[in-house]
Amino acid sequence: MHKFSFLVFHRDYPEFLEKVREIGVVHLIEKQEDVPDQVRDKYDLIKQVQWVVKQLAKRDAGETTPGEPITDGKTAFEDVRAYYNNLDEKFQQLTLLQKEISQVRPWGDFSKEVIRKLAGENLHVKFFTVAASRFQESWYEEYPIEEIGRHAGQVYFVLIQQGEEEPGIDAEEMRPPERPLSELLHYRKKLEEDLDEINSELDKYVLNALDAIKVYGYRLKEEVDYTNALANTDKQADEKVMLMEGYVPGEKNERLIAYLEKNNILYITQKAEEKDKPPILLKNKKFAEKFEMLGDLYSLPKYNELDLTPFFAPFYMLFFGFCLGDAGYGILMGIAALLLKKKVRKELKQIMGLVFYLGVSTFFFGVISGVFFGIPLFDTGLPVYKDLAARFEQQDTDINMLLFYLSLILGGIQIIFGLFLKAINETKQFGWKHAVGTIGWILLITGSIALYGISRLTGVPFADLNPAFYALLAVSGLMILFLNNLNRNIMINFGLGLWNTYNMATGILGDLLSYIRLFALGISSAILGFVFNSLAVSMSGSIPVVSILVMTIILVIGHGINLFMSGLGAFVHPMRLTFVEFYKNAGFSGGGKQYNPFKKIT
Amino acid sequence: MEPIIFAYIGIGLMIGLAGIGSAFGVSMGGNASIGALKKNDEAFGNYMVLSALPGTQGLYGFMGYFILSGYLTAGMSWATAAAIFGAGLALGFVGLLSGIRQGQVCANGIAAIGSGHNVFGNTLILAVFPELYAIVAFAATFLIAATLPL
Numbered sequence A: 001m002h003k004f005s006f007l008v009f010h011r012d013y014p015e016f017l018e019k020v021r022e023i024g025v026v027h028l029i030e031k032q033e034d035v036p037d038q039v040r041d042k043y044d045l046i047k048q049v050q051w052v053v054k055q056l057a058k059r060d061a062g063e064t065t066p067g068e069p070i071t072d073g074k075t076a077f078e079d080v081r082a083y084y085n086n087l088d089e090k091f092q093q094l095t096l097l098q099k100e101i102s103q104v105r106p107w108g109d110f111s112k113e114v115i116r117k118l119a120g121e122n123l124h125v126k127f128f129t130v131a132a133s134r135f136q137e138s139w140y141e142e143y144p145i146e147e148i149g150r151h152a153g154q155v156y157f158v159l160i161q162q163g164e165e166e167p168g169i170d171a172e173e174m175r176p177p178e179r180p181l182s183e184l185l186h187y188r189k190k191l192e193e194d195l196d197e198i199n200s201e202l203d204k205y206v207l208n209a210l211d212a213i214k215v216y217g218y219r220l221k222e223e224v225d226y227t228n229a230l231a232n233t234d235k236q237a238d239e240k241v242m243l244m245e246g247y248v249p250g251e252k253n254e255r256l257i258a259y260l261e262k263n264n265i266l267y268i269t270q271k272a273e274e275k276d277k278p279p280i281l282l283k284n285k286k287f288a289e290k291f292e293m294l295g296d297l298y299s300l301p302k303y304n305e306l307d308l309t310p311f312f313a314p315f316y317m318l319f320f321g322f323c324l325g326d327a328g329y330g331i332l333m334g335i336a337a338l339l340l341k342k343k344v345r346k347e348l349k350q351i352m353g354l355v356f357y358l359g360v361s362t363f364f365f366g367v368i369s370g371v372f373f374g375i376p377l378f379d380t381g382l383p384v385y386k387d388l389a390a391r392f393e394q395q396d397t398d399i400n401m402l403l404f405y406l407s408l409i410l411g412g413i414q415i416i417f418g419l420f421l422k423a424i425n426e427t428k429q430f431g432w433k434h435a436v437g438t439i440g441w442i443l444l445i446t447g448s449i450a451l452y453g454i455s456r457l458t459g460v461p462f463a464d465l466n467p468a469f470y471a472l473l474a475v476s477g478l479m480i481l482f483l484n485n486l487n488r489n490i491m492i493n494f495g496l497g498l499w500n501t502y503n504m505a506t507g508i509l510g511d512l513l514s515y516i517r518l519f520a521l522g523i524s525s526a527i528l529g530f531v532f533n534s535l536a537v538s539m540s541g542s543i544p545v546v547s548i549l550v551m552t553i554i555l556v557i558g559h560g561i562n563l564f565m566s567g568l569g570a571f572v573h574p575m576r577l578t579f580v581e582f583y584k585n586a587g588f589s590g591g592g593k594q595y596n597p598f599k600k601i602t
Numbered sequence B: 001m002e003p004i005i006f007a008y009i010g011i012g013l014m015i016g017l018a019g020i021g022s023a024f025g026v027s028m029g030g031n032a033s034i035g036a037l038k039k040n041d042e043a044f045g046n047y048m049v050l051s052a053l054p055g056t057q058g059l060y061g062f063m064g065y066f067i068l069s070g071y072l073t074a075g076m077s078w079a080t081a082a083a084i085f086g087a088g089l090a091l092g093f094v095g096l097l098s099g100i101r102q103g104q105v106c107a108n109g110i111a112a113i114g115s116g117h118n119v120f121g122n123t124l125i126l127a128v129f130p131e132l133y134a135i136v137a138f139a140a141t142f143l144i145a146a147t148l149p150l
Helices: A010-023 A037-058 A073-107 A112-120 A181-208 A210-231 A254-262 A292-296 A309-324 A327-343 A346-369 A383-394 A399-430 A436-458 A462-481 A490-514 A516-539 A544-585 B003-039 B044-071 B078-114 B120-147
Strands: A002-009 A123-131 A145-151 A154-162 A172-174 A234-236 A241-248 A266-271
Touching: A002 A010, A010 A210, A010 A241, A010 A254, A037 A073, A037 A181, A037 A210, A073 A145, A073 A154, A073 A181, A073 A210, A112 A123, A181 A210, A292 A309, A292 A346, A309 A327, A309 A346, A309 A399, A309 A516, A309 A544, A327 A346, A327 A544, A346 A399, A346 A516, A383 A399, A399 A436, A399 A490, A399 A516, A399 A544, A399 B120, A436 A462, A436 A490, A462 A490, A490 A516, A490 A544, A516 A544, A516 B044, A516 B120, A544 B044, A544 B120, B003 B044, B003 B078, B003 B120, B044 B078, B044 B120, B078 B120
Parallel strands: none
Antiparallel strands: A002 A241, A002 A266, A123 A154, A123 A172, A145 A154, A234 A241
């Protein structure tokens, strides 16, 4: 990343900004602290446009005949927004109306006018309801009542009351309905027609104006970017000279420099410094690039910090395969990824690429652990697996025990690899003098493993190698405790070295054990697959065609569940191993912000 | 008491408690999802993945039973029964509590995503912290089964 400072005469500035935007490589340095109201309003508007675009895109325009395409995105957006507001309002009215209809329905139709006239004659119509079980036929003789209807176990009736005296009937009096049913139904019909009309109008906009509205949204975004660019410009020399600063990745600056030189624009360029916190643009090649989206879930590296994506990518792939570990699922994933890759949008192509790699690894580990759609291959007597199973039995072990150790070994490799990266990272960022402590740890761990290995391979007892071990301890101990940072006082180094040793001693064992999850998840996915296979066989019965049908259903649903649950675990757990165990040992701190250049969108 | 009764009590605890843990966990996620959908209905995929995370404990409990089922015979020894009971106790309780706790982490993450914070990745990472112990208990069950005489 290079830092560019441009000095431009104020009259040339708009043209300059336009050109810089067209070239689209400069990440502007933000200077203003508050967002002005005007910009905030624009952001709100952009959100509304995005909402409208999303709503329109969701609609199925069906057989609407497309009219003239609308080119004015702004008007189209405002119209559509108004339609949606109207739609909302009408919909709420309809909901209220439905409620009212359900209350009035038992009373049916009546004339308000007649009721009012009767009231004028001192005859008051009262509305009552009572549970059908409590309604007494004798009431007909005792009171002037008339049953209107029965609904949901209730009897609805009216009573004509003369004068003010309460009739004292044992039923619940209801509030008289405001409007008769026919009026409500008529009103509902009208509302539904209105809704249909609005919807068909909106459908027309889907076909005629969606693109124009999208473009309007992009324009607004560009306007905001432009306003921000202006706000981030320093006005110098009585506002005659404009000073703008920004970052440009080294390999993208050719066109910009050519333009600046050609137009005699004054600029200064220098290598970006870490203290200014320049933006981050990751540069990974084909394979590792696909894993960038996983790394993004955690954090981008700091400037100057080693990007760990290419280093965790192969491990992540292996770990995923270890956790899912089924050759059949691996094949399914691989085929699905290859088929979908051609069909999906551009952004999803990367994901399909990732799924393909993970599928390959799943297949590979499925072959190793001998699992194919939950079938344990070691028990099947297939040629290679039969020999292997016999050999394991001779040595009193089985594939699962080996996988258990393999998970720990892979973990150990990743942790030591992480420490190597930490040493490289420290050297890259601060110089080798800062990395001595880490190198001491690497020496201690790899040296001890090497000595243990030698003693096992050559048959020499470990006690005989003690002198070498003590020498190793002395050298690495010196590096860890006293020389961990050659630029510091040795006593401070000692204190920090002790603290560091405490952290390593408690941390590294826990980190290593954490890798057991690879083994356990692998076993769990294999067993669950096996469980569904046995269920399918035992529950399918013996009726010729039906049994095959039942078996297929159980197998498809069962393996579907297993693929989802175990796949989720296999996705998440290696991610934790990457971000917690690996990143910690590799000394990753992160916190960079994304490179986001000022550029044209439309 | 016959040894097999003791062993089956362990199995019951294993399947039952781990299953209850998952049931609690996934419902917490589900409840939070429904609330979050009201604010932000575009992230349903994220909510679903997070809600499903605490579902594994119940499966571990069930698979623990599956691993041990071959040893549950009428004439089993007290040592085998005790091993099965111990494994059941461990996997059952760890599954119960880690399922509930994991559900809480997921529910908070879902609520945060609903309010517009982009914390899906962070929640995924943090949510698997409590699950590790259920995985370890499951691995221990597997290792216990490996030591039992047939």
